[in-house]
Amino acid sequence: MSPNGIPPRCASCGALERHRAFRTIFQAIGDALAGARVLQFSPDLSADRAVFSAFEVSQFGGPNHLDMAAIDRADGAYDLVIANHVLEHVEDDHAALGELARVAGPEGVVFLSVPDLLRVARTKEYGFAREDKYGHWRLYGPDIAERWRRAVPDWLGLGVVARDPITGEPDRATLLTRSPARLEALAAALQSAGLAPFDAFAPSLKAA
Secondary structure (H helix, E strand, O other): OOOOOOOOOOOOOOOOHHHHHHHHHHHHHOHHHOOOEEEEEOOOOOOOHHHOOEEEEEOOOOOOOOOOOOOOOOOOOOOEEEEEOOHHHOOOHHHHHHHHHHHHOOOOEEEEEOOOOOOOOOOEEEEEEEHHHOOEEEEOOOOHHHHHHHHOOOOEEEEEEEEOOOOOOEEEEEEEEOOHHHHHHHHHHHHHOOOOOEEOOOOOOOOO
């Protein structure tokens, strides 16, 4: 149950709080990314596929399973790569971050989120995929920004917190790109929608 007692999962489509919260972000930046070629890891429900020119989904153990740490796709093959609650399942997250940037290319965008980023002070490494934690290798804290910087030194980033319109619960996503112009367009779109983007690499990045 959500902290306010509202059941979080939609009985019709199965969407959770994070899916609805992130849908508000995608609605805000939809025009800025219209017609994009998209690669999404896991069958996440956040993005409306109709606004994109191509939408490929990689599902773990499925017929189109791509290894995030060694993505079998060409450099710059996509304009947008979505990885919501996936990175924590990858043993070599440094390699995975580099691969996300590679297939997104110099103008592309990576939409990234991980569990509990608003609640944890620092990243905790487990050293193995914990079965009692849904196969997570780690629990990320705000110092995840240090990993982004090490993996892709020229990444620029916007953090944005959105609320599930049903339960009111907040969740955070990060938009990463190497294009200042792309970042500026995304920031303007978020601001116009009433969302408040912030520098994802700023020292003020703290757990709420």
